[in-house]
Amino acid sequence: MKPYNKIKLPETREEWLENRMKGIGGSDAGAILGFNPYKSPYYLWCEKTGRIGSQPDSEAMRQGRDLEDYVARRWMEATGKKVHKSGFSYQSKEHPYMLANVDRLVVGENAGLECKTANALTRTRYDKGDIPASYYAQCMHYMAVTGMDKWYIAVLVLGKAFYFFEVERNEEEIEALIREEHRFWNYVKTDQEPPVDGTDSTSEALNQVFHPSDDAGSVIISDDLTSMLLELKSKQKELQTIQKEYENQIKDVMGDAVYAYSNHANITWKESVSKRFDTSRFKKENPDMYNRYLKKSTTRRFLIKEMKEEEE
Known part of the structure; x- marks a missing residue:
């Protein structure tokens, strides 16, 4: 018996974004584990609980979607394997908050393909076999949901090179990932804040969530x-x-x-x-x-000053 339920894919991107708020997707896995340099666990929690909107679509994200089919075709050309679109997203039966919207499924194998597009200035040494940790976590998440044996990653480094890798299923890592995702989703369900960290992403989320006012008063800090x-x-x-x-x-x-x-x-x-x-x-x-030509912008500036003891 399959470990997942099939869900018809949404017809619009707006519906897709809305569905992402109902659970944890593959691209969320890296953020939950602290591997995403652009989105911290706290930022993701603010998104999932509706405190802030989803991060705006960037040019890199747009190019990644537009070039997905090209990357898949390049991978088929390089490997001789065949892939197809699923037409469905997947929901774990055991952990219903775990969702998977996969790029491609590999014909004749119990495996999938993730298509990525990277900037030519990337510091990742793909030529040395390095894979970004967030990509790896995404593959493990998909295998956790679908029960598949392996996942392939194809990476187009714009204007530079094309790389592809194979990620084998690892039960210990999948169990560890499920524990962390369960912990995170419990924060979402209970509306309880996860720990804040020192990333710029968390600072950005805090600036969006909290808005000062003249009559806001003051609080006592530890x-x-x-x-x-x-x-x-x-x-x-x-x-x-x-x-x-x-x-x-x-x-x-x-x-x-x-x-x-x-x-x-x-x-x-x-x-x-x-x-x-x-x-x-x-x-x-x-x-x-x-x-x-002056353009007004508002920011919250954080300052801390040590209180000097008064001399007697």
């Missing part, structure tokens, strides 16, 4: 939190001073030299010419035009 943050800021300042000291020592040794080398690093110290728009002068000489 001394442990504030003292730890103040200590870290103090150490950061100290480390920056030490870093500058070492930089200056190297500059002193280099003198007029532009390049320097050691067993650990290549160093350059060269002149750099930059041009900047003189905003102050333009404002002074063209005040009306300056005001016409």
Whole structure:
């Protein structure tokens, strides 16, 4: 018996986005595990609970969708295998919140294919066999839902190269993934916040969720939190001073030299010419035009200052 229920694919992208909010999809797995550099578990939780909208469609996402069929055809050409679209999404019977909207299924194999498009400036060493952890987690998620034995990944690095990989089913990793997804989905069901982390994605989510007002009042913060943050800021300042000291020592040794080398690093110290728009002068000489082109933006600035003890 199949471990999943088949669900007819939505007809529009809007319906697809709405369905994604009803469970955990393959692209969510990496975020839940902390592997997605653009979306933290907290950001994803805010999306799933409706506190913020889904991240806007980027050009990279659009290109990835548009080139999906091309990537699949390139993979078939390279491997001699055949694939087809399913026409359905899949829902785990044992864990109904786990959903899978797969790119392709491989003909004659109990396997699927994930099609990816990457920027030419990617730092991932595909040529060395590296696979982004979020891609790997997505494949494990699909195998967890569908019960399939393996998943293939095809990656088109735009204007550079084409790579493909095979990911074998790993029961221990699948069980670990299911535990983490179950933990995350429990946060969603109970409307309980997951732990916040130090990523830019979480900062962005917090800025979207909370909005200050003049009559919002104040709250008491734990001394442990504030003292730890103040200590870290103090150490950061100290480390920056030490870093500058070492930089200056190297500059002193280099003198007029532009390049320097050691067993650990290549160093350059060269002149750099930059041009900047003189905003102050333009404002002074063209005040009306300056005001016409001002664009208002609102941000919340976070500041923390240590309270000095008063001298007796």
